[in-house]
Amino acid sequence: MILLSRRSLLAIAAVVDIALHARPSPVAAKVLAHRHNLPPRHLETVLQALVRFGILKGVRGPRGGYELARERRRITAGDVVRAAMSVTGEDGLPPLPESQLVDVVIGPVVRSAGEAFLGELDAITIDDLCRRAEEQGVSEDDGPAGTYDFAI
DSSP states (O other), X not given: OOOSOHHHHHHHHHHHHHXXXXXXXXXXXXXXXXXXXXXXXXXXHHHHHHHHTTSEEXXXXXXXXXXXXXXXXXXXXXXXXXXXHTSOOOTTSOOOOOSHIIIIIIHHHHHHHHHHHHHHHHTOBHHHHHHHHHHHTOTTOOOSTTOOOOOO
């Protein structure tokens, strides 16, 4: 069972990918989306949230893209998940139940579990995940040849 939303999982994957590939130049959203087999528009809202939270930095221009805003050892998976959670897509969902059972019993337990989960993610840095990717040999995958867009 995965407790992370798709958006949170995507955000962590994007930050780790950028940490692995942003040198010598920033990672373009198109290249990032291609590596993860996603449409670029699907990724943009998550990337912008990560910029707003100071996790990523956007670089404009023909060689622009995204790079880390601070050292990868100073960014935790919990930071990334909190940024991703700020982009809510819950507008079409039914309202939460309002009752004393939810307010007094279930809500506090679920909040406490969520805080414990985020606390565990706070113990994992992007550097930890990058090292793990490098050990597993998945850091070298830049996608199929010819995926870079050199158009100006």
